[in-house]
Amino acid sequence: MKKILYVFIPILFTVLLAACSKGNKGTESASGDTGQGGSLARYTIANQYLYMVDMRELKAFSLANPTDPVLTKTVQVGTDIETIFVFEDKLFIGSRQAMYIYSITNPSSPQYLGEASHVRACDPVIANQDYAYVTVRSGTDCGGTTNALYVYNVANILNPTQVNVIPMSSPYGLGKTDHVLYVCDGGNGLKVYDITSPVYPSHKNTINGEIFYDVIVDEADDLLICMVQGGTAIYRINGYNLEKLAKIVN
Amino acid sequence: MKRTPTNSRWLIAPFLLLLISSCRPNEGYPTQVDGWAPIYASVDSVKKIEGVAARSIESGGKIYIKDNILYQVESGQGIHVIDYSTPESPQKLKFIRCFGAQELSIMDNNLYTNNVNDLVVIDISDLNNIKLVGRKENLLRMVSTAPPESGYFECPDKSKGEIVGWQQKLLHNPRCRK
Numbered sequence: 556m557k558k559i560l561y562v563f564i565p566i567l568f569t570v571l572l573a574a575c576s577k578g579n580k581g582t583e584s585a586s587g588d589t590g591q592g593g594s595l596a597r598y599t600i601a602n603q604y605l606y607m608v609d610m611r612e613l614k615a616f617s618l619a620n621p622t623d624p625v626l627t628k629t630v631q632v633g634t635d636i637e638t639i640f641v642f643e644d645k646l647f648i649g650s651r652q653a654m655y656i657y658s659i660t661n662p663s664s665p666q667y668l669g670e671a672s673h674v675r676a677c678d679p680v681i682a683n684q685d686y687a688y689v690t691v692r693s694g695t696d697c698g699g700t701t702n703a704l705y706v707y708n709v710a711n712i713l714n715p716t717q718v719n720v721i722p723m724s725s726p727y728g729l730g731k732t733d734h735v736l737y738v739c740d741g742g743n744g745l746k747v748y749d750i751t752s753p754v755y756p757s758h759k760n761t762i763n764g765e766i767f768y769d770v771i772v773d774e775a776d777d778l779l780i781c782m783v784q785g786g787t788a789i790y791r792i793n794g795y796n797l798e799k800l801a802k803i804v805n
Numbered sequence: 806m807k808r809t810p811t812n813s814r815w816l817i818a819p820f821l822l823l824l825i826s827s828c829r830p831n832e833g834y835p836t837q838v839d840g841w842a843p844i845y846a847s848v849d850s851v852k853k854i855e856g857v858a859a860r861s862i863e864s865g866g867k868i869y870i871k872d873n874i875l876y877q878v879e880s881g882q883g884i885h886v887i888d889y890s891t892p893e894s895p896q897k898l899k900f901i902r903c904f905g906a907q908e909l910s911i912m913d914n915n916l917y918t919n920n921v922n923d924l925v926v927i928d929i930s931d932l933n934n935i936k937l938v939g940r941k942e943n944l945l946r947m948v949s950t951a952p953p954e955s956g957y958f959e960c961p962d963k964s965k966g967e968i969v970g971w972q973q974k975l976l977h978n979p980r981c982r983k
Contacts, residue, residue, distance in 0.1 A: 587912045590871025598910040598917065605910060605917055609946045621915045622926050622939035771870050778892055780870055786862040787877055789892045800892045803875075804862050 587618065593769035593782060594638060594679040594728040601641045604662045608636045608648055613657065615665055627663040638679045645712065647687060649680040654689055656712055671707055671715040679728050679769075685710045686718075686753045688736060690726035702726060704738055706754055718754045728769030728782070735759075735795070737779065739767035745781065747795050759795035765802075834957070840976040841952035842959040844881040845966035846904040854920060854927060856935030859885070859897035864972060871911050874898075878906050881948075881970020884918065886932060899932050904969040905948045915939075919947040921969055955983050 587603040598607045605616040605624055613632050616624035635651035646665060648655040653672045657665040673691060680689045687707040693699045704726060706719035725741035736748040736756055744763040748756035766784035772792075773780055779790040779797060786804040790797040862885060866878030873890040883903045889895040905921035914930035915938070926939030952958045952971045960981040961968055 588871075590869055590876075590911045592869045592910060593867060595867060596869075596908060596910070598908045600910045600912050600917070603912070605912075607908070607945070612946075614944075616924070618912055618915075621912060622928075624917070624924060624926065624939065624941060626941075626944065769868060771868055773870055776873070776892070778889075780868060780875060780889070782865060782868045782877070784865075786865040787868060787875060787887070789889060789895065791892070801889075801895050803877075803887055803895050803897070804865075 587621075591771050591773070593771050594640060594681050594730060595769045595782075597637070597639060599639050599641045599646075601659060602662045604659070606639055606641070606646060606659075606665070608632065608639045610634065610636055612636075613639070613646070613648065613665060615659075615663060617663060628665060630657070630665055630667075632657075640679075640681050642682050642684075645682075647680045647682045649678045649689065651678065654678065654680050654687060654707065654715065656709065656715065669713040669715055671717065673705060673717075681729055681731060682709060683731075687715065688729055688731065688756075690723065690729055690738060692723075692726050692741075694725075704729075704756065706756070708754070719756075721756060727767065730770040730772045730779075732772055732774055735792075737770045737772065739770055739781070741768070742766045745770070745779075745797070747797070749795070760797070762790070762797050762799075764799070834979060834982070836978055838957050838976055838979065839973065840957035840959070840979055841954070841971045842974050842976065843961050843965075843968045844970040844972055846969045847966045851904050851967045851969060852920060852923075854901070854903050854925060854935075854937045856899045856932060857902050858900065860900045867908055869909050869911065876909055876911070876916070878909060878918075880907065880972065881905060884909060884916070886929075899935065901927060901929075901935055903927070904967075907947050907970070919945050921948045921967070922946060951983050957982050 589600045603618045607614050613630040615628040617627050633650045638649040640647040644660050646657040653670045655670045656668045658668050659665050678689050678691045687709045689705040691701050702723045704721040707715045708718045709715045723740050724743035727739045729738045734751045736750045738746045740746050744761040745767045747760040749759050750756050769782040771780040777792045781788045788802045789800045864880050866880040869876045875887040875889050877885045883906050884901040886899040887895050887897050903920050906918050909918040916927040916929050922943050922945045924941040924944050928936050928938045957979040958981045
């Protein structure tokens with residue numbers, strides 16, 4: 556059994572690593588070096604196209620001439636759209652009703668692929684090749700009563716299926732590395748999960764002391780950049796532990 | 806004389822109504838409540854984009870990183886530029902004044918954000934010479950004359966300037982509700 560694990564785990568790691576690193580770092584193309592946004596972002600750049608979502612629409616702008624963005628496509632996606640996340644040739648769009656997936660194989664004209672409806676709630680999404688992680692948060696404006704982390708299998712992109720639900724208190728943004736998932740659970744801390752088994756996130760740690768809204772994983776520097784109430788907090792990643800280095804406010 | 810009680814009842818009715826309505830001042834609007842208030846900028850300055858001295862984070866918004874620089878939106882006001890290459894002591898470098906800003910993304914040395922409902926391109930290659938290099942007018946629906954969420958809000962007042970965003974705050978005698 557151990558032998559199988561020794562073989563299997565590195566393979567899984569490699570797959571996830573290969574799958575994640577691009578998604579988390581933003582898509583880099585020959586002359587278009589991009590940074591990384593948080594999971595609450597409404598703008599993202601991939602393959603020299605700027606994609607942005609407002610409440611209802613997805614807009615694609617060509618940045619072939621970087622100082623003169625040209626609108627190439629407007630897509631009616633749904634209602635109450637909140638976030639956009641790019642992974643390779645796909646856009647994952649979070650709304651208060653669903654997660655939508657669009658292909659950007661043709662970057663100038665995103666094509667609808669599939670969606671997964673969920674309870675009415677606010678819902679940032681991040682994803683890799685096979686799995687998407689979505690938080691849903693209830694509240695006056697988000698609607699609903701569910702607070703949870705949803706795991707979707709998106710291997711069949713045309714038909715994402717929900718494979719796990721983990722209760723949360725008031726989840727906002729989230730971020731991941733190859734095998735660790737970070738969920739900002741508002742005033743209930745930053746929750747650290749092992750996702751070596753991607754369907755079954757295993758809770759490893761909770762960091763308290765801030766109200767956490769969103770997170771960016773700076774893998775190159777082993778840092779977590781967290782949007783917290785009042786500003787930003789920086790943590791050093793050390794396994795499942797996080798060491799607070801600084802808080803930027805005044 | 807049997808009609809008299811009925812008549813007097815009718816006479817009392819308006820007074821009762823008056824009493825009831827006086828018990829509920831402002832048609833149900835609370836005197837103090839958490840809600841939304843517009844952020845204003847003068848019509849002259851609203852489209853001016855410039856690099857100014859670093860300032861304190863008041864209402865930190867969305868975050869973005871590139872090359873050990875953290876960009877954090879100050880909702881409706883602009884973008885903080887913070888060097889975290891020494892993560893134990895991050896240094897604020899500049900503040901990019903851009904009214905209405907809510908979001909950002911960066912490719913090479915160009916920062917894309919919203920200036921109210923315009924998409925703008927800002928050259929950040931020299932932080933001491935931040936400049937606007939592109940603008941697409943009125944393409945976005947980022948900032949509205951109504952708050953982003955339902956609830957009570959401070960009614961917009963055109964004499965105060967153009968609305969460049971909304972902030973949550975404790976309202977006194979709000980007269981608008983979404």
